[in-house]
Amino acid sequence: xxxxxxxxxxxxxxxxxxxxxxxxxxxxxxxxxxxxxxxxxxxxxxxxxxxxxxxxxxxxxxxxxxxxxxxxxxxxxxxxxxxxxxxxxxxxxxxxxxxxxxxxxxxxxxxxxxxxxxxxxxxxxxxxxxxxxxxxxxxxxxxxxxxxxxxxxxxxxxxxxxxxxxxxxxxxxxxxxxxxxxxxxxxxxxxxxxxxxxxxxxxxxxxxxxxxxxxxxxxxxxxxxxxxxxxxxxxxxxxxxxxxxxxxxxxxxxxxxxxxxxxxxxxxxxxxxxxxxxxxxxxxxxxxxxxxxxxxxxxxxxx
Numbered sequence: 195x196x197x198x199x200x201x202x203x204x205x206x207x208x209x210x211x212x213x214x215x216x217x218x219x220x221x222x223x224x225x226x227x228x229x230x231x232x233x234x235x236x237x238x239x240x241x242x243x244x245x246x247x248x249x250x251x252x253x254x255x256x257x258x259x260x261x262x263x264x265x266x267x268x269x270x271x272x273x274x275x276x277x278x279x280x281x282x283x284x285x286x287x288x289x290x291x292x293x294x295x296x297x298x299x300x301x302x303x304x305x306x307x308x309x310x311x312x313x314x315x316x317x318x319x320x321x322x323x324x325x326x327x328x329x330x331x332x333x334x335x336x337x338x339x340x341x342x343x344x345x346x347x348x349x350x351x352x353x354x355x356x357x358x359x360x361x362x363x364x365x366x367x368x369x370x371x372x373x374x375x376x377x378x379x380x381x382x383x384x385x386x387x388x389x390x391x392x393x394x395x396x397x398x399x400x401x402x403x404x405x406x407x408x409x410x411x412x413x414x415x416x417x418x419x420x421x422x423x424x425x426x427x428x429x430x431x432x433x434x435x436x437x438x439x440x441x442x443x444x445x446x447x448x449x450x451x452x453x454x455x456x457x458x459x460x461x462x463x464x465x466x467x468x469x470x471x472x473x474x475x476x477x478x479x480x481x482x483x484x485x486x487x488x489x490x491x492x493x494x495x496x497x
Contacts, residue, residue: 306335
């Protein structure tokens with residue numbers, strides 16, 4: 195069993211412990227979305243001052259493997275955070291300005307952007323002509339600290355709220371950085387998240403208007419299911435009804451946690467945008483080498 199599969203199995207155990215802690219509606223797999231006034235208040239948690247310089251730092255490049263040049267970078271976010279990331283630029287460019295995909299990794303402790311799932315998807319995407327930005331989420335990868343999201347850590351709802359807000363704004367700042375580059379097409383931005391990254395992506399897709407396509411793979415929206423004051427800030431039920439002007443692809447695994455799939459299907463129905471749902475007869479980990487054809491075809495049509 196490879197590293198990613200072991201990590202995703204660990205995720206199952208951790209998530210099950212959260213379900214009783216954060217609650218769930220008895221009548222549905224999802225919760226009633228907040229009203230427009232409350233949603234506007236929620237949006238404030240994902241806002242930041244415009245015009246902050248990205249201040250990118252380049253640490254090196256790797257041009258010798260794959261259909262791209264891989265750059266090791268970091269860029270400036272909010273609250274004095276810097277976000278480490280990989281930027282992959284295709285060697286063969288069909289257009290002067292490139293479409294870009296932002297890859298969002300899953301719950302993987304110290305691996306962050308170095309997890310198998312991200313590293314397998316990067317060449318699959320660059321081979322098709324997409325630039326790729328793959329950052330470390332807050333407290334993951336190079337941003338890992340002792341404690342944080344370690345196995346067995348017991349964190350409260352305000353902790354997860356603050357973590358999500360930082361992570362989503364970090365990704366929005368990644369888009370700011372990308373659009374400061376002359377080789378990125380501002381009209382062709384996609385986000386692509388798996389598991390934990392799918393939960394993050396479900397929120398980012400609603401709060402970031404520059405996104406044109408969103409791919410959510412086995413999204414772990416059951417992390418937080420309460421509509422308490424901290425819970426509603428990160429509850430995906432409040433965000434899917436607010437998707438606009440984009441295309442959505444939801445990819446599920448039939449052998450995944452039943453609650454996760456039930457929530458994903460109900461949330462999918464709330465999104466009033468052009469959308470598609472794909473299901474594979476597989477467990478939680480969908481190997482990119484095996485499950486990429488339909489996803490890449492959809493991306494080509496919608497970005």
